[in-house]
Amino acid sequence: MNSDLLHGVPADTITRREVSYDHEGETLEVSMGPHHPSTHGVFRMDVKLEGERIVRLKPVLGYLHRNHEKLGEKSTYLGSIPYTDRLDYFCSMTNNWAYCIAVEQLAAFEVPERAQYLRVILAELTRLQNHASAVGFLVQDMGASGTPLMYAFRQREKILDLFEALSGSRMMCNYMRFGGCRVDLPAGWLDQLKVLMNGFPAFLDEFEKLLVSNEILMARTQGIGEVSAKIAINAGITGPMLRAAGVNYDLRKVDGYGIYPRFDFKVPLGEHGDVYDRYMVRVLEMRESVKILNQAIAQLPEGPILDPKAKLRGFRPKAGESYGRIEAPKGELGFYLISDGSPNPYRYRIRPPSFVNLTVLEDMCLGANIADAVIILGSVDIVLGEVDR
């Protein structure tokens, strides 16, 4: 335990940088946001600048706070599922899955095989489209004027078409239910998915050829926004940001939730924990997701998609509590539910990955230029729906 505080922050949790704090009269205070094209949502950073270098950075959150947790206390368990879609609005399938895992732990539902495979397929599709968008937006923030972003979005549209054909809606899918999935695959969906998966490696190759050896990208991202493994673990960072720092902690391997232990995939790790490593980890994770998807499609069995014990209306779990977590594309998404036996949860808590990943934002940006602050924020990959709930 350290009691050594440097300007109010524990000393050994700050990455050492050359910052000066004694130029009161010569600094400029800028508010980046909330209305800003590069802050990934309504997010504000109060930045104190000395020339172009950042001397202090305070994130200001809460512009998208909708008090989802209190809504969860008033809605029934089923009625909260559409609200979970709107947390990390890019990844509604994984949000649903995390909530369903937490409730299934409260009520001992058993998910049938086909539903497990469907959940994995949809979660990996979500991961693909999230990482493609995240990389696209990161490069857009660097000034690539939207071209790689639009290539990523062109591919993402095909995945969203699949989501729409299955659940009725591109992003707010409301698809998973406690004990399985809501509706089975329509005719032709699996063929459409196979065509997409056959074409995906070609898209990834083209995407990589466009960006990976680009000198501007390397110059702007290597060495920027470094986080060491020790600080990352202590600050609760999870997801690609943690793996870029070199820590091998992927919940799909550690917890082995669902049927992930049946699939053969690797976990890409970075070395320096800088923006370039986070970007490369996401690109490599897309390739691993394609591998998982191909295996899942090949192994998909026939059968029911919902636990016969599962009740849609009037679901009253026994009193107790549970914390269920999954590896969402942004990090560890957890739901903590306290039930008192009534149809509404007593306490409904969402552990958002983007919110906790933002803890070290100031540390990463101190001493860097203001243009780097935008890129560092882009590499953290936040979605304000999740940060503020």
Next chain:
Amino acid sequence: MSAFPTESLLDELKSQLPGVQVELLRNEAPSAQHSWLVASKDAIVVASWLLEEAGFDYCSNVTGVDWPDYLEVVYHLYSVEKRLGPVVLRMRTEDRGEKVHLPSLAPLWRSAEFQEREVFDLFGIIFDGHWDLRRILMWDEFVGHPMRRDYVEPDDYEYEPTAHDEIAEKARKHAASAGGAE
């Protein structure tokens, strides 16, 4: 996945640190995630033992809960290094009015920094030892703690035409008072 055996870890803690006041609270749900109720005077000692001796280096989640007689904060701890967890720590305040101080575990696990600020903002628990305890999700001049069950929101809404039950009641009162004022 089977639940983590917290009872044996608690026995180990009690053998190494006799005299700390930690109680095991059983959780009856199938998740079997039992929690440790720690007295606030011993919280830092227990948390340091978990961090340094038992290797629980990752604090995943900090939650506030509003019970009828007291407020509570719940920590979920995992070990990245040993791939174990969760250990669930709970601390309770003495009442819901003045005596809402609890020791902050943010100097030990930096991930608690923003999450404890959120618990302070939404529930009103004051964390002693947190270096930057101010509101995070609500604006700085906001009065009140929204997640508490007795929070009454101000009457500054526009009511939807399909209101039900208590919302319909509020809409009727609002229309009556607004109609009278105009």
Next chain:
Amino acid sequence: MLAGGILKGLAVTARNFFESFVSKERLTTVQYPDERLPQIEATRDFPFLVYDGPDAMAGLRCVSCQICEKECPPKCIFIEKSTDRKPDAAGKLQFYPAKFNIDISVCMSCQICVEVCPFDAIKMDVEFELATDDRFGGLLLDKQKLAKSNEYYHRIHPTEANTVDGKLAAARAKVAAAAQPKPQVAAPAVAGSEVKA
């Protein structure tokens, strides 16, 4: 070589640009509203009430059980039950909704009302061009605006409508079979001489 990575990237962009003149794969822009994409069958936008037969109000399947109103997460449905009963499409006397309002500015298209309806009376529509400049009344759909025929339902969601029709026909057949007078059974002569079927 100097700027090799950037040149490789430019080659990819050039390829995309020139191929977009010949391949639909590369040029995916749809000039809305002149061109529209074909509707994906399962799309859902806002709910509507299904009626059987030619008369919208007489053929409404809704019996005003108010389950959708209770389960709706943002509570955007408002139902007033009627005091009298009228015969439904199968001839049975049922309650009907005197008022059925959905506020689509609140509705989040989650489709839970459709899932919980025991009578297949409310289904999801596919119309999204509902913008209006009447902020208060224009987005409040009442029973008249919500009622659409079963033929319309078949047009927008053919697979789903066929499944629902099959289910309803089977339910009606079961009711009709149960209502048939039972055939006369000869009284058993002596207990023990009867063979159990």
